Amino acid sequence: MGQPVTPHSPGRLVAVQPLRHKRCAACRQGPLSLLVLEDGAPRCLDCADLGHLVFLPRGDTALTRRSREESALSVVVVRFNRRKSRYERQGVLVEEAALARAEERCLADAEARRRRRARDARRRGVADERFTAAFAAEILRLFPGCPAERARAIAAHASVRGSGRVGRSAAGRALSGTAVVSAVVAGVRHGDTPYDRLLMEGVPRQEARRRIVPAVEAVLRAWRGAGEGEDQGCGHGRPPGARTPLPH
Structure with a gap:
């Protein structure tokens, strides 16, 4: 053609x-x-x-x-x-x-969009700070022996916007006990046990988790039983000596 x-x-x-x-x-x-x-x-x-x-x-x-x-x-x-x-x-x-x-x-519109994005970011930042503080407070309620700085660090890590971590799930946003405990367990697993080293050595993930269960439970027991004695349970309806179920 x-x-x-x-x-x-x-x-x-x-x-x-x-x-x-x-x-x-x-x-x-x-x-x-x-x-x-x-x-x-x-x-x-x-x-x-x-x-x-x-x-x-x-x-x-x-x-x-x-x-x-x-x-x-x-x-x-x-x-x-x-x-x-x-x-x-x-x-x-x-x-x-x-x-x-x-x-x-067009430049005026671009500047307006930039200012709107900045305002939205500030609002999200304030909301995120409040949520992280609430998450940390719930950690301390469930685990009164957890150091405050550690609780804030666990809460901040779990609640990063867009991370897909437990703190951003529906249960996490609702501050459900299961979600909070899952976040604490993950923090203890990576921060208080040789879990990461085991993974680097090639130990399969499930086997590495199995090996560190006693260490994780020991930390959780100490954090739950602060000021009450280990034989008194967590003070939230958990029978004395009960183990904290670890999320998979």
Whole structure:
């Protein structure tokens, strides 16, 4: 299929990026990077009374739309795609002042979005701090012997936004006892036992967990029984000497 004589864009002026060297039929200047077809004859932008316009390449939809809104005169720029046998848009010609105004509008919007993102980030930060504090307080309620700094560290690690950790689960956000205990167990597993070293030595994960169960339970017993004695249980309905079930 050959190249059509005139590209078609209903209701809009069209300029062409030619694939071959073309000269203006009126002033004979060339080769032309852009031309307008009038009655099948190429005209340079100056001869077509479009020389005062500037080219805005495609790619920024908002800037293109606003440039056309601001410009009293705009021209669609196309180029023929031989493989697809059709003209494709490459950008627009608009008034230079209109482009400047459109860029200012886009920059203003970008700044507004930046400020909104900053405000949202601050709100999320405050909410995250409150949640981490509540999570740490629940750890200390369940494990009164846990050092406060350690409780805050476990809570902060478990509740990182977007981490997928137990603190961000539905149960974690509800501060359920199961979720809080799971976070504490994970903290003890990595911070108070040789679990990580066993993994680095190639011990299978489930076997490594089995080996460290006594160490984890010893820490949890100490943290639960502070001020009560180990034989008094945790003080929350757990029978004396009961073991804390470790999450898998």
